[in-house]
Amino acid sequence: MQNFINTKILPPIMKFVNTRPIVALKDGMVLSLPFIMVGSVFLLLASFPIPAVANWMTATGLTQYWNQAYNASFGIVAVFAVIGIANTWAKNDGVEGLPAGMTAFVGFLIIMNPTTAVMNGSKTVISASQAPTLLQGFIDRTWLGGQGMIAAIIVGLFTGWIYSWFVTHKITIKLPDQVPPAVANSFIALIPSAVLTCWWLLVYIFFEKVAHTTMTQWIYSTIQTPLQGVTDSFGGILLLTLLVPFFWFFGVHGSTLVGGIAGPILSANALENAAIFKKMGYVDGAHGGHIVIQGLFDQFSTVTGAGMTIGLVVFMCFFAKSQQMKSIGKLALIPGIFNINEPVLFGIPIVMNPLLALPFFIMPPLSAGSTYLLIKAGILPYLNGVQVPWTTPPIVSGFLIGGWKVAIWQAIILVVSFFVYLPFARSYDNMLYEKEQNAVVNDK
Numbered sequence: 001m002q003n004f005i006n007t008k009i010l011p012p013i014m015k016f017v018n019t020r021p022i023v024a025l026k027d028g029m030v031l032s033l034p035f036i037m038v039g040s041v042f043l044l045l046a047s048f049p050i051p052a053v054a055n056w057m058t059a060t061g062l063t064q065y066w067n068q069a070y071n072a073s074f075g076i077v078a079v080f081a082v083i084g085i086a087n088t089w090a091k092n093d094g095v096e097g098l099p100a101g102m103t104a105f106v107g108f109l110i111i112m113n114p115t116t117a118v119m120n121g122s123k124t125v126i127s128a129s130q131a132p133t134l135l136q137g138f139i140d141r142t143w144l145g146g147q148g149m150i151a152a153i154i155v156g157l158f159t160g161w162i163y164s165w166f167v168t169h170k171i172t173i174k175l176p177d178q179v180p181p182a183v184a185n186s187f188i189a190l191i192p193s194a195v196l197t198c199w200w201l202l203v204y205i206f207f208e209k210v211a212h213t214t215m216t217q218w219i220y221s222t223i224q225t226p227l228q229g230v231t232d233s234f235g236g237i238l239l240l241t242l243l244v245p246f247f248w249f250f251g252v253h254g255s256t257l258v259g260g261i262a263g264p265i266l267s268a269n270a271l272e273n274a275a276i277f278k279k280m281g282y283v284d285g286a287h288g289g290h291i292v293i294q295g296l297f298d299q300f301s302t303v304t305g306a307g308m309t310i311g312l313v314v315f316m317c318f319f320a321k322s323q324q325m326k327s328i329g330k331l332a333l334i335p336g337i338f339n340i341n342e343p344v345l346f347g348i349p350i351v352m353n354p355l356l357a358l359p360f361f362i363m364p365p366l367s368a369g370s371t372y373l374l375i376k377a378g379i380l381p382y383l384n385g386v387q388v389p390w391t392t393p394p395i396v397s398g399f400l401i402g403g404w405k406v407a408i409w410q411a412i413i414l415v416v417s418f419f420v421y422l423p424f425a426r427s428y429d430n431m432l433y434e435k436e437q438n439a440v441v442n443d444k
Contacts, residue, residue, distance in 0.1 A: 013247075017257055021157050024089040026260030028156060029267075031084030032077045036267075039074020040386040042066045043274055044400065047281050047384070054281075070278065076144040077271060081264070082108045082152035082159075089160025095167045099189035104159035106193075107200035108152055111207070111215040112143045143216050146271025149264055150224040151216040159196055166192035224268060231265050232292045237372050240292075241301040241364035248306045249360065251351045255306050259297070267387075269293040274385030283382035291375045295383045295401040299410065300371045301364035303394045304417075305341025308363040310394075311417030312356070313344060315425045322432035324348075325425075338391045348428075355428045359421045366420070367413045380405055 016022065046066035048054040057063050086104035087097035143151070166172065173187040207215045230236055240262055247254030269290035276283045283289040304310035313336045316329025325348070332343040350356050374380040383402045392400070398410030 013257075014252070017260075020089060020092060020161075022260065023092060024085050024157060024160055025153060025264070026256070028085030028088040029081055029260070029263060031087070032080035035073040035080055036077055036387045037389055039070050039077075040274075040388065040400075042069040043074060043278060043384075043386055046070055047277050067278070071141065074145075074271070074274060075141060077146070077267070078144050078148040078152040079105065079108070081149060082156040085153060085156030086160035086163065089157065090164050090167075093164040093168060095164045096185055096188070099185065099193065100160050100163040103163055103189070103193045103196050104156045106197055107159055108148075108155045109139060110197070110200040111151070111155070111204050112140065112148070112217075113208075113214050143220075145275065146268040147220050147224070148216055149268040149271070150227070151219045153264055154219065155200070162196055162199075163189075163192045166195065224265075227265050228269055228272075228290065231262065232269055232290045234369065234372055234376075237292045237296065237301075237368045238365045240297060241368045242361065244302060245307045245361050245364055248345060249351060249357055255302050262297075263294065266292065266294040266297055270295060270383075270385045270387060272385070273383060277384040277386075283384055285382070289382040291372055291382065293383055293385060294387055295385070296368060296371060298387075298390060299394070299397050299401055300368040300413065303339060303367075303397065303410070304336050304414070305339055305344065306364075307341070307345075307350065307360040308367055308413075308417045309341045309344045309350070309360070309421070310336050310414055311363075311419070312348075312359070312421040312425050313341075314418055315421060315429075316344075316348075320425075320429045322429050322436055324432050324436070325429050337393050339393075340391070353428075355431075356421075356424055359424050363417050363420050367417075371409065371413075374409065380409055 043066075045057070046063050048057060054063075057066070082104045083101035087101035090100035091097035142148075167188060172189075172191055175184045175187055203215055207213055207218060211218055231240070240258055243258045244254040247257050270293035273283045273289050273293055276287050276289055280287060285291075301308070304313075309332075313329055313332050316325040317333050318329075320326045320329060328343060328347040332341065332347070335341065335343060345351055348356065350360050371380065375382060381402055383406070386401050388397050388400050394414055395407050395411050398407035
């Protein structure tokens, strides 16, 4: 079985993961993480969970400033995505990345139209349906956030590919070597940027004339919404949380692999929850809230590391008899609190260890699946869409993404992880202890 997976299953998967589009998508999305984290702080401040504090900040006028910072960071995450993806593709092809990213940003703006009411210079509200031509000078922030994420990914990938093709095939304006590099790079970008700008304009015209919509809106309704619906289900979260330990068991970084592919959809779900939370002060299904978002995946399937190994680490530190488990447990305890568990995965090891495989596979879907059901039943609140740094300790992260009820439930899950790992860890510890004792006897 091990040989079959290593020779038949993993090679095509890894070949797919290492393709240029997936690498550009995975690495390009990383560019948005700092702005998501910073914006999450201002989102929490703008919708503070303690009513007395929230009312005071609203009364003093502070909330509008928190919203301003949120709208300019977390609220326009699709902008960072489209630039980051095209930039990464170009750099991986050995091409200057920033011009490709800026070209993608221009294309992303071209293919959208405002769809929400705005005010003109005389403070009169103009709706998109009443006067579409008058609104073409406005950029609608609606499509710069989660709702425009899939469109941003498509534009970023296509632009990065075509831009790099032009440059690598020398279809550019070449200036003499004496010209300063900054000026020369600008002229190198001129032809591919012009071609791509014209292309995205033709795409915009096609969708407006033929489909009577924009490419962004069409993608959102026909591609993104169904994808979000598929992931936002009990089966969806079980599948995602099973895949992470599955790949890790064979030594492949499952968190990065699964997160890189599913991350944009989970982030789009989170962004919609954040928008609802910002507007209503809470999230629920009636207003379009999602249960399966990035926070659920991060804080209830990979918290304390892939496989949620903190229960195993606690056993190793305080209950193990073998020196191997004791020593590695002491080494892994502090990193585990900050969601780093490579010392356990490779030190015990869990990787390629069938004796610990079952709890390693069971714990993430048990945690995330039970959390899904509790939210669905109304016992736990919907998560607010806030995305915390991946090193945030558990319980603290639970409070930030959902309040005190989620923090308490996260603490309960961590206790459960101890009992899930206990019988398997004890059996493995006894085996190691016996080996150590036999080694001592043989030495004597």
